[in-house]
Every structure is written in C-alpha cells, then in structure tokens.
Amino acid sequence: MEEPGTVYFTGTAGAGKTSFVRAFSEWLRTAGYDATVVNLDPGLEGTDFEPDIDIREWVRLADIQDEYGLGPNGAQVAAADMIALKIFDVKQAVQELKSDYVLIDTPGQIELFAFREASKAIVDALSGDRSAIAFLFDPALARTPGGFVSLMMLCATVEFRFRLPMVNILAKSDSLTPEQLQRVTSWSDEPGVLYEAVTADTPTPDAQLSTELFRALESMGPLTGLLPTSAKEGTGLEPFYLACQRVFGGGEDLEPSHAPSNE
Ligand SMILES: Nc1nc2c(ncn2[C@@H]2O[C@H](COP(=O)(O)OP(=O)(O)OP(=O)(O)O)[C@@H](O)[C@H]2O)c(=O)[nH]1
Numbered sequence: 001m002e003e004p005g006t007v008y009f010t011g012t013a014g015a016g017k018t019s020f021v022r023a024f025s026e027w028l029r030t031a032g033y034d035a036t037v038v039n040l041d042p043g044l045e046g047t048d049f050e051p052d053i054d055i056r057e058w059v060r061l062a063d064i065q066d067e068y069g070l071g072p073n074g075a076q077v078a079a080a081d082m083i084a085l086k087i088f089d090v091k092q093a094v095q096e097l098k099s100d101y102v103l104i105d106t107p108g109q110i111e112l113f114a115f116r117e118a119s120k121a122i123v124d125a126l127s128g129d130r131s132a133i134a135f136l137f138d139p140a141l142a143r144t145p146g147g148f149v150s151l152m153m154l155c156a157t158v159e160f161r162f163r164l165p166m167v168n169i170l171a172k173s174d175s176l177t178p179e180q181l182q183r184v185t186s187w188s189d190e191p192g193v194l195y196e197a198v199t200a201d202t203p204t205p206d207a208q209l210s211t212e213l214f215r216a217l218e219s220m221g222p223l224t225g226l227l228p229t230s231a232k233e234g235t236g237l238e239p240f241y242l243a244c245q246r247v248f249g250g251g252e253d254l255e256p257s258h259a260p261s262n263e
C-alpha cells in the first residue's frame with residue numbers, strides 16, 4: 001500500500017484550521033478516500049467534531065494548568081514538549097488506522113508550532129515521503145497589503161523551519177466580497193501588484209523597509225498560488241486535494257479505497 005498523504009494544518013489563531021480539517025475530511029470520505037484526523041491541540045474545546053486520534057488522550061491543557069499552576073499560554077508551551085514525548089504513541093495509532101490521508105490539526109498559537117524544537121521533533125516523527133503543510137491565510141489579516149505580507153513572512157518561517165512542501169490556502173473566502181477576493185488573489189499571483197499595494201498603503205518613512213522586506217520574500221522563492229476555500233460553504237476542497245497530490249509527487253490521483261458515497 002502507498003504511504004498515506006500527511007498534511008499539517010497551520011495558521012494564525014482562529015484562521016479556520018479545525019473547520020477546514022473537518023470539511024476536508026468529509027470531502028475525502030465522500031470522494032471515497034479514508035482519512036484519519038489527528039488533533040494535536042491539547043487545548044481544543046468548543047467543537048462537537050471528534051478527531052480519530054486525539055492528543056488530549058495523553059496531554060490535556062487543563063490538567064497541566066492545574067498540576068503546574070500555569071496559565072493557558074505557559075501550559076501550551078509545557079504541553080508542546082509533553083506532546084513530543086508522546087509522539088510515537090500517536091504515530092502508532094496513525095499507522096494502525098492505515099488510511100489514505102492523515103490530516104493533522106495543530107494548536108492555535110502558531111508560534112508553538114513554528115518556533116519550538118518540540119514541533120520539529122513531532123513533524124519529523126509523523127512525516128513520510130508524502131507530507132505537506134497547509135498554511136491558512138486568515139482573510140481578516142490577509143485583506144490588507146501589510147497583513148498579507150506579514151502572513152507571507154510567517155508562512156516562509158514555517159517553510160524554512162520544516163522544509164516540507166507548502167500548500168497555501170485563503171480560508172473563509174466566503175467572508176470576503178468578490179472585489180476583496182480578487183484583490184487578495186492578485187497579490188499572490190502577481191508580486192508586482194502586491195508591491196504596488198504595499199507601497200501605496202505605507203507612509204513614506206516606512207516604504208523603504210517594506211520594499212526591502214518584500215524583495216527578501218521574493219528572493220526566497222516563487223509565491224505559490226493562494227487557493228480560496230471555505231469550510232462553511234464547502235468550496236475549494238477539490239482544488240486543495242489536487243494541490244496536495246501535486247506536491248506529493250507527480251499529481252497522480254489516488255485510487256479511492258472505497259466507492260465514493262452519494263450523500
Ligand atoms: N465565514 C466563515 N467562517 C469560518 C470558516 N471556517 C471557520 N470559520 C469561523 O472562524 C472561527 C475559527 O474557526 P476554527 O476552525 O476554530 O479556527 P482554528 O484556526 O482552528 O482556531 P484555533 O484552533 O482556536 O486557533 C470560528 O468562529 C468559525 O466558525 C469559513 O469557511 N467561513
């Protein structure tokens with residue numbers, strides 16, 4: 001059997017990771033693929049969506065707060081290291097389920113995922129040859145040129161850290177007007193348009209800094225297209241699937257492991 005496709009979902013707090021994982025796992029199952037959903041957020045709450053594998057079985061934020069007298073942020077930092085110690089249990093549980101796709105939801109505080117050594121150990125343990133990171137652009141930030149550039153930098157940080165192929169998603173695209181959507185996608189497709197928008201939006205003393213930052217980003221590699229998606233409306237899921245298949249190698253479609261459902 002081919003190795004499963006493993007996708008990590010990351011992005012700023014509230015970007016829509018958990019909702020997207022849910023919508024995409026449902027799309028995969030309807031299309032006839034098996035998907036294992038792994039929750040790596042020890043503080044996940046307020047969702048009725050049940051992951052197949054849940055880090056909270058091993059590491060729970062509320063317990064860490066009580067046990068060590070920490071606040072929610074300190075507990076997240078402690079939890080990140082504890083998760084790394086349990087990651088081979090998670091890996092074993094993933095392997096036992098033998099699915100086509102493994103979707104990994106990461107904690108809301110992106111700096112825990114992007115900056116800490118523990119997450120590098122976690123990603124190394126769970127990744128195979130067919131792995132990618134989906135980076136979700138939150139439209140609440142991405143709709144301004146400055147916010148868009150900041151997200152590009154964060155995305156580049158994640159790529160630099162993990163050295164995995166990236167698939168960039170504009171989440172919650174239903175929350176943008178058609179004009180805003182068109183503007184944001186043009187920034188990802190045409191660096192020159194973004195450059196114009198950044199300089200037009202920035203008061204003169206800072207313009208130089210923005211320009212240089214922008215050049216640095218541009219020199220890091222081509223800006224990959226940003227896929228508009230909406231978990232709410234179920235749009236952009238098939239293009240996302242195809243983008244993942246492309247980065248896993250060759251863009252070949254997987255054979256569905258069971259007949260597509262007609263729901
Ligand atoms: N309009 C719209 N809202 C969405 C969509 N997806 C998620 N949301 C809303 O965005 C908020 C955050 O969604 P989550 O899926 O919890 O985001 P997250 O990135 O997992 O959040 P954290 O794990 O807390 O960082 C919720 O209020 C969702 O209802 C979408 O496609 N469209």
Ligand SMILES: [Mg+2]
Binds near residue numbers: 018019105108
């Ligand atoms: Mg979440």
